[in-house]
Amino acid sequence: MKRNRALLAVLGVALMVATAFLIGSDRSQAVWDAGVFELDGNIHDDGGTLPTDWDALFSAAGAELPFPAGSGGIDSAFVKDFVVGASGPDNSYHEPSNKDGDPIDGDGDGIKEPGDWGCVSASNPTDKTNILNAYAAAFNPSSGNKAGHLLLYFAVERYDNSGDANVGFWFFQNDVSCDPASGAFLGSKTIGDILVVSAFTNGGSISTLDVYQWQAGFGKGGTPGLNPTPIVTGVDCSSAPSGASVCAKVNSGVVVAPWPSEDKIGPDKDNSANALDTSELFEGGLDITSLVGNTCFGSFMAETRSSQELSATDKDFALGDMNTCDASITIGDSDANEVGTPHTFTVHVEKNPGTGSVPAQGVVPVVTFPDGAPGSVNDSDCDAGTDASGNCDVVVNSDVAGSFTAHACVDISIGSTTIHRCTDGTGSNSGDATKVYADARIAISPLTYDNEVGTDHVLTITLEKSVVAGVWTPLNGETVTASITNSDGATAAFVGSNSCVTNASGQCTVTINSPTAGSTTVEATWAGG
Template structure:
């Protein structure tokens, strides 16, 4: 038998080549089989491979279906909003150009990320000397909660801006702000911003090269004086700094990635950069980013009303801030309603059930208890709600009332984020009044002098003037004082010892009920006093007893045996 040592050198060389080829084939096959199961750093089209947005470094929508979408499908040639795709929450577009005009939205030198907006922490000013690479032309944002895909149900936010020139690396900040009053307007003089930071405001800081590669990207939360595991400066807490900032190498597990144009791109709206023809952006003049807010801020609704892009000297939170462009992006709204009694007065103490897309299906709301955000009794407000249609139903009325049976609905949209149900919930109640209490007295035979005999019929009427059926409880009692040798007796429904129950288990709205008692008396003595006493009549609704208006009441007459 031959051994390897007896094989010629040429044969050995051929065998070695075959071994190497076999190893390469096995290796390639193994990669083909295993690779789909690895969280690969391939060129993702969206943050977390959500399949919602084309983070591809341009503005044009390339896909033929609804998703993934792109900026060109969200805004028209004038920057006006187009219809949002399914699950879309809001979109906003703002113009900060052209470069040839005097700039009135630049930060003063002392403005910093680490400072609160309020108390002159942020100030704006005007300038004619903004560095071309720091001049923002347009900025835009888009928020969505997709119904399907890898990030179904998550709040995803996308932002983008254009700059005038690419003669230097791009350093930027992208704020998502909750306070709708954040703003600054100046004709040139230094002016303080209005508004203030809110816990949960988000800041994205990043840097990209002149070739269009995203080199640095961090997501930072405004925490104020709250606790923070990884501080990013005063008031700021670092949430993530992915190792693969560029979407072309991001992982499917990342919650943020960004993309910059690596070649010239066109815009559907009027844009003029420093070197290109109209409506064209040169390489590294367009930046876009995608964030999974749900994963970045677990336990938070991610409520924002504005976005702000800025340019800066570096991606540091202590960098000098340059130009900025601010726009609206509403991701949360509120729902308010009122509760009245039957006289249109605010009525406190009711309990409601609110059902909708952003309250874990349904939530119970008790007046003046969390999550009710309105401190006035009878007024209700739920804040930090996502868009969609909500239904509100009263489940427990205050004592003495019954719940309004009507369910009311309202829809929160980006154009109408703070919704007030115009028609108040009205709790009906019964209102009982004594409408008649009287008697007729008919003598027996022909009246003469001496002991008196006769027949007296007492009538009691009670009417429900309210809007709810109720009960009625009380009694009518007849007594005779000083009857002498005379006698008397009473007749009526369920009467016992001249005591007539004034009772019903059900008195409907606008219904009147009648009770009668007949007194028969014989030979009553002179000056005998016949008294009919109507007790305090009561009715009860939802655990609260009320008295019938007009009660108690008494009728008395005296026998005159003349």
């Protein structure tokens, strides 16, 4: 009987261990079952295709890598916030009075004023609030239970893990930056901006995780401000329910970063290169679509904080640009035509609100000609806005030779974000289009000449082109054809071929002869090319 009871106890333990392993495996290989990204408290891709991890998005130097195929990646950014071996100063630190409820630049004038955020250089930043690196990535998966959702992932590395820690992560719709010379932040918080605040222990577990939003009426005097009530509260990813819209994770053991990092040296630490001790890596994820609907974000800020309270003092920060929405503009086609021939430039505009690129209908591209416009420009179609296919046409014409460059720009509003795009060849934008109007002229000489009957007469044909008004250059290697019209009894004919090929001077000759007296008219033509 004792032996049987012991056996049952052992079986019970084995069953519990197996169950715990299955739960841990499921949590570490999915983000709310999205199958896009690993939130498992480390940096390293566990292998296979998807889900992926940070070291699959950034190189050993922190440079952005192409997203894994099929991941639905939109944009990513890596921000290095330290100098290897340096003890200070930290040139990107919050002014001591900064709090998350403050506006960045209240009146948008780019001048630091009372109540605005300020940025300073900190000579001796507190070790546990000192940011090393911060990174973020945006995805829009095409399959799985989060298909079509905007998913944001974010992480920050700290220098030291002494005591409990508090971090924040802002997602701004506007581009936000800091001017070290003036100590002023540039940009502004916009209704709909998101703040993630988390507190965690040095033992490697999340204590609190709250998501706040900048909303109308919560600032001073009824201005926009930070709503003190979280829009959602999350938990550690290891215990987050399936389908959760937010969770976070800190490393529960040493993680070695593949890029430069710098852990505080100490007797109770792993002092190997680029090692991050327990709780020095914080990472999390947000399902923006489930929380607030698709929103366009243009920048992010990782920050350390004095406490988990909204009134906490902000400490170190790292700013990065990451666009969850995008747009593009193209113009075509480039061509060359004879003067006096109408030509159509087609402008095409697309937008990506974070759920894939689609034609942008109803936007108004502006087409300009930086080097001078042709004689006729009809842009009424674009003035009326792009059609359902995102297209509009500009028709040009010129009676004089010349080369004309068409440059197109457009402002596209996606949510509260306005994106400006031009045909500058960057990203998905095309370069400018060029229309060349060409002219040609052909001459025959001598224009008149008297010959004795039965005598050969040589005629020189000259062919020239112009692509710049008033400037003519020879056309080499072109075939010209001559024809004869006889009158007053002349019976002239060509001696040899009535065609010739122009040389480098644009010239060639044909010969005629008439056995009878009279007048002969010779005309030269070129078919074009």
